[in-house]
Amino acid sequence: MTSSVVSAETTRRTPGAIAPAGHAPATGAQEMSCRPEQAPPEDLSHLRVVPARHPGRAVLAVVVGLVVAAVLYSFVTNPRWEWGVVAEWFFAESIIRGLLETLKLTLLAGAVGFGLGLLLALMRLSPSTLISGVSWTFSWIFRSTPLLVQLLLWYNLGYLYEQVRLGNPFTGQAVFEARTSDLMTPLLAAVLGLGLHQAAYAAEMIRGGILSVDQGQLEAASALGIPARDRSLRIVMPQAMRAILPPAFNEIIGLVKGTSIVYVLAHAELFFTIQLIYGRTQEVLPMLLVATLWYVVITSALSVAQYYIERHYSKGAVRTLPPTPLQSLRARLARLRPAPTGAAA
Amino acid sequence: MNLLTLLRRPDRDARAQNRYPAGRSADAAPDRAGTDPASPRGGQVEIRGVHKSFGDLEVLRGIDLSISPGSVTAILGPSGSGKSTLLRTINHLEPLTRGLISVDGEVIGYRRDGDLLHELHERQVLRQRAAIGMVFQSFNLFAHMTALANVAEAPRRALGVPRREAEARARELLDLVGLAEKAEVYPRQLSGGQQQRVAIARALALDPKVLLFDEPTSALDPELVEEVLAVIRSLARAGTTLVIVTHEVPFARDIADTVVFMDHGRIVEQGPPAEVLDHPRHERTRAFLHRVRTGLEASPSVPDAPTDLPHHLPEDH
Ligand SMILES: Nc1ncnc2c1ncn2[C@@H]1O[C@H](COP(=O)(O)OP(=O)(O)O)[C@@H](O)[C@H]1O
Ligand SMILES: [Mg+2]
Numbered sequence: 001m002t003s004s005v006v007s008a009e010t011t012r013r014t015p016g017a018i019a020p021a022g023h024a025p026a027t028g029a030q031e032m033s034c035r036p037e038q039a040p041p042e043d044l045s046h047l048r049v050v051p052a053r054h055p056g057r058a059v060l061a062v063v064v065g066l067v068v069a070a071v072l073y074s075f076v077t078n079p080r081w082e083w084g085v086v087a088e089w090f091f092a093e094s095i096i097r098g099l100l101e102t103l104k105l106t107l108l109a110g111a112v113g114f115g116l117g118l119l120l121a122l123m124r125l126s127p128s129t130l131i132s133g134v135s136w137t138f139s140w141i142f143r144s145t146p147l148l149v150q151l152l153l154w155y156n157l158g159y160l161y162e163q164v165r166l167g168n169p170f171t172g173q174a175v176f177e178a179r180t181s182d183l184m185t186p187l188l189a190a191v192l193g194l195g196l197h198q199a200a201y202a203a204e205m206i207r208g209g210i211l212s213v214d215q216g217q218l219e220a221a222s223a224l225g226i227p228a229r230d231r232s233l234r235i236v237m238p239q240a241m242r243a244i245l246p247p248a249f250n251e252i253i254g255l256v257k258g259t260s261i262v263y264v265l266a267h268a269e270l271f272f273t274i275q276l277i278y279g280r281t282q283e284v285l286p287m288l289l290v291a292t293l294w295y296v297v298i299t300s301a302l303s304v305a306q307y308y309i310e311r312h313y314s315k316g317a318v319r320t321l322p323p324t325p326l327q328s329l330r331a332r333l334a335r336l337r338p339a340p341t342g343a344a345a
Numbered sequence: 346m347n348l349l350t351l352l353r354r355p356d357r358d359a360r361a362q363n364r365y366p367a368g369r370s371a372d373a374a375p376d377r378a379g380t381d382p383a384s385p386r387g388g389q390v391e392i393r394g395v396h397k398s399f400g401d402l403e404v405l406r407g408i409d410l411s412i413s414p415g416s417v418t419a420i421l422g423p424s425g426s427g428k429s430t431l432l433r434t435i436n437h438l439e440p441l442t443r444g445l446i447s448v449d450g451e452v453i454g455y456r457r458d459g460d461l462l463h464e465l466h467e468r469q470v471l472r473q474r475a476a477i478g479m480v481f482q483s484f485n486l487f488a489h490m491t492a493l494a495n496v497a498e499a500p501r502r503a504l505g506v507p508r509r510e511a512e513a514r515a516r517e518l519l520d521l522v523g524l525a526e527k528a529e530v531y532p533r534q535l536s537g538g539q540q541q542r543v544a545i546a547r548a549l550a551l552d553p554k555v556l557l558f559d560e561p562t563s564a565l566d567p568e569l570v571e572e573v574l575a576v577i578r579s580l581a582r583a584g585t586t587l588v589i590v591t592h593e594v595p596f597a598r599d600i601a602d603t604v605v606f607m608d609h610g611r612i613v614e615q616g617p618p619a620e621v622l623d624h625p626r627h628e629r630t631r632a633f634l635h636r637v638r639t640g641l642e643a644s645p646s647v648p649d650a651p652t653d654l655p656h657h658l659p660e661d662h
Contacts, residue, residue, distance in 0.1 A: 220479075
């Protein structure tokens with residue numbers, strides 16, 4: 001009984017308590033409208049905007065900085081890393097030759113992988129069951145076989161098929177004839193193995209990108225009478241690139257390091273060269289460090305490229321592009337400098 | 346000086362090989378103010394016995410409609426009644442199940458051989474589509490291209506117009522829809538109304554004989570509707586045949602020569618706006634108009650299909 005009285009009272013009181021507060025702005029507005037008669041409006045043009053401070057970020061920056069410094073310190077001071085050996089070998093001619101070979105492999109396998117991948121993706125999206133089936137089967141086979149097996153199979157193709165022979169079907173005369181083992185150099189086996197394997201993955205990635213583009217874009221293009229080729233290359237692909245690029249760079253970076261698997265074919269890329277050297281000198285750790293540092297250099301260059309390429313393809317997709325790191329650095333520096341230095345500069 | 350005639354289409358005279366029905370378009374030309382009889386640019390659209398099914402779902406159930414050159418036809422009807430599908434069959438975005446559609450006597454999407462209709466190759470369909478512009482409810486502007494590039498793209502790719510020429514023409518068209526200063530802006534940086542105006546300019550760039558509008562203002566905020574309707578009004582007396590699916594009844598009354606009311610995949614009634622909108626003969630038309638006036642049928646973004654047309658797929662907005 002009592003409690004119900006209390007609650008009834010509270011409910012009665014609550015709206016009453018809200019009401020004056022709700023009216024407050026109105027009274028404020030009335031005051032404002034009266035004020036001009038008493039005093040001229042305040043000139044607000046001198047007000048300055050101060051960006052919000054983020055003390056949490058500063059603390060985090062200090063913590064991260066300390067951790068990084070500690071790790072770097074151990075790297076530099078621990079004598080077992082043998083930085084002298086690293087410096088001695090880093091630009092050695094054999095290493096540079098291996099590095100170039102790695103880059104060449106990446107480039108060739110990447111070109112095969114992404115070129116064929118694009119073709120496979122388009123085939124997979126074809127309305128023809130036969131064509132899309134061929135593409136599906138390719139991806140299925142090359143994704144299910146271990147890369148190492150593929151490389152060894154390509155390299156040992158001569159064992160399976162001794163001769164490659166291209167004949168004139170009418171006369172039976174050979175136009176081209178060669179022993180498979182002469183044709184199948186380690187480089188070719190590596191490019192085929194890495195490239196075809198890459199193509200199977202690239203195809204799915206590119207297909208995903210294409211599927212992410214709004215169907216209305218294709219429809220509008222068809223309604224405008226734009227031919228199929230231009231619809232794919234000018235309307236769909238540029239928009240699909242936004243979804244394709246991040247995983248594509250993942251794959252390319254993976255490929256750079258993945259080329260090291262080619263050491264099984266005794267092809268003298270970076271990693272194979274490194275192994276040769278430490279096999280001789282027994283300086284295993286510093287040599288691995290040399291290889292790692294070079295992979296870091298390549299990956300860093302690729303990451304920077306990725307940033308700018310992604311930026312290029314996000315044109316139109318975001319309302320305003322964020323500034324590049326360089327641009328924001330310049331803006332920061334400009335803010336640090338005292339304002340009226342235009343003439344002095 | 347009509348801006349729309351600046352871009353000549355070289356192959357327009359070459360489209361007469363495949364006529365149906367023979368020789369109707371000439372005497373069917375209406376007596377209209379503003380239509381220049383010396384250069385009738387609007388297309389005559391004939392829709393004959395058109396049926397369209399999606400699997401078991403019959404969406405169009407025998408549509409007959411004759412649209413005269415340069416006229417304005419407004420199509421009204423409840424959501425799910427098949428208006429979009431009908432519009433999309435006119436430029437063969439949807440193939441027909443039965444029936445025939447022709448523009449200026451040329452059968453769209455098919456080659457007629459006696460009683461057989463052979464579906465045309467894509468290349469030929471694309472050529473036909475260049476004469477039939479379409480404006481979508483959701484604009485469908487190419488998001489990665491500036492407004493100018495959007496408008497210039499189709500003339501360049503479909504007709505092979507050189508870039509500079511196509512862009513000069515695109516600027517004129519953007520000016521025509523009041524967006525000359527937005528040429529270098531990307532679609533996402535434009536308001537909905539501005540995007541739709543760019544889309545209209547894009548459809549005009551091919552100098553079409555027929556322009557199809559599929560609820561051009563349904564995706565827009567109320568205050569943006571009028572700027573788009575104003576652009577469409579300005580096209581109404583320029584000679585191009587306009588077919589407009591719309592829920593804007595006052596606009597339809599104002600602009601249309603013929604109002605078509607569709608329901609359940611059929612045309613329930615058609616006639617001048619004064620008849621269909623002000624003195625509808627059918628109960629279904631009356632009920633629909635009442636619903637539109639009371640705001641119940643304003644936005645088709647919430648589709649309410651008639652009970653006997655089950656929704657197999659979401660609508661293609
Ligand atoms: N591609 C499609 N597949 C299956 N059903 C569809 C398809 N397109 C439209 N429909 C169906 O056809 C009917 C008519 O659709 P639509 O022409 O879009 O109607 P309206 O434009 O009048 O609202 C709806 O029931 C819709 O679900
Ligand atoms: Mg619709």
